[in-house]
Amino acid sequence: MAGRDPRPDGPVIRMTGVSKSYRRGGQDLQILEGMDLEVAAGEFLALMGPSGSGKSTILNLIGGLDTADAGRIEVAGTDVGALRGDALSAWRARHVCFVFQAFNLLPVLTALENVELPLMLTPLSRKQRREQALFALEIVGLSDRADHRPKQLSGGQEQRVAIARAMAMDPTVLLCDEPTGDLDRSSAEQVLGILQELGRTNRTTVVMVTHDQRASDRATRTLHLDKGVLVAQGAPGSEAR
């Protein structure tokens, strides 16, 4: 997989006093308030909570897609809030990958090309990129669908291609926003199995937003949010406290 970075022993993600609000319809909506969070390398963390509780905002802040109003976010030893422009893009390409509920594959590219796409940001040759992308597709069991366009794949297959795209980059942190939200049970189980395996074998830190209790059961830790505040946390399978 692309340029593996050594996984630190301490927390890979450290959020300290993070606040975030959005202005909607002339009103300021406080999404996160003084959030503190630490996630260790190889941890599979599930974020649960009602809609609007700030789960996706946490993912966007960790991935540098959005900026916090206050507080500090450190990912893989880098203060994400201090990065701007190309430096932020380069950091994101190196450390973070996203898996979305809507899969977000490029419709004009084949499965293989979609997986290969972010590898263009690495120094790999064209041949190496192709080999790596094929390998990632093999891991998610889709090497026979390499030449298929997204619309020729089922939802579960699309999501596995999206995971392969992330795996090919071997990110320090994988941020998953409702990765099983649009999938049937069997596809969801496949996807969750792959995510679980990533943490175990690659020590990739996985942060997953989900509404699905069965999905959170696969996580090593589950956090519950409400109105931007952590209200409970627990081990897999435990009830929220």
Next chain:
Amino acid sequence: MTLQGLTVRHLLQHPVRSLLTVLALMVGIFLFCFLTSIVTSLEAAVKAVAANRIVVGSAVSLFQSLPTTAQYIDGIGETPGVESVTRFTWFGGLYPGKDAPEPQFGCDPQALLSSYPEVQLDPAQARAWMEDKRGCIIGRLVAQSKGLKVGDQVPLRGTIYPRVDGGPWTFTVCGIYASTKPNVDEQTMYFHWSYMDETLERGEAFGPRGTSVYLVRLGDGVRGEDVSAAIDARFERGPQRTRTQTEAAFQAGFISMLGNLPTFLGLIGGAVLVALVFGVINTMTLAARERTRTMGILKALGFPDRVPARLYVGEALMLVALGSGLGLALAWVTQEPFRLAFGTFIPQYFVSADTFVLASLLSVGMAVLAGMVPALAARRLKAVEALRT
């Protein structure tokens, strides 16, 4: 997978829309080249005329014949600075099956060929023409369009000079000429003025006597304006007053008959380009709207902000290169058919290298402008917002 490859895929995502835009560009650029070339071809015809030739016509009207008496021929020929004189009369005959006259002129062959070195004729064919009173020479395009070759008989029905028996005039093709400059077309037939005049004299045909104009070649270093003034002064008291002008002024006079046509054509060409710019911007804006999420994905994957912007500019460049390239190619291949269609209206229609360069530069500018509109928006686009669309 490369970014160029991705650009091509985006271009092919909506093949019908891309095709229509390419066709619009093709037609627009072709039209721009065509309209510009009409103006430049007319100007080139004026610029290409030799400085040592003047035209003597009637002061009353171009349609009024001048006498061909010794007083005129010798009078003009004896004017200081004059080297040679040829009578030059519009015949206006109809080729078989045609109902519109095409350019044929009665002239003095020797003087014509010596005055117009841009008329290229095989010396053997030139000699044959001199010796055959009924002989003629025809332009390369006449031979091509009418399937004529040396030795063929050309029957022409007279419109200004009909024959008394109602039959056609018959000429023998002695040679086929080519032209080396845009002021001389290749769609004209030249024949012996004396053959026509003698036929009229014998009463076998009727029509106005005299000559439309005299074409005069001047000696080296002689100022055309001075000789023109001297000739006009000589015939100041008649019997037919003359208006003598340089060949350039004579050609320019034809263009001025078109009024403000060159300006008008230029304005239309400019308007076509402006419409094209709006069309391409529209296509690119539509594409950008549909691809907001794609750009968000690219940014989320770690592609720098400039990459989505480059994709749009690249796509616009490809689109315009394709459409404009086809338009330029069309302008190139239609030169010959247009030359035939325009006849002597534009003696040598051609698309100049300057026009190709100008159209290419304008195309590049158009592509950059059309690509920059969505590119700037894509650069500012926040990934998190784009992914929500």
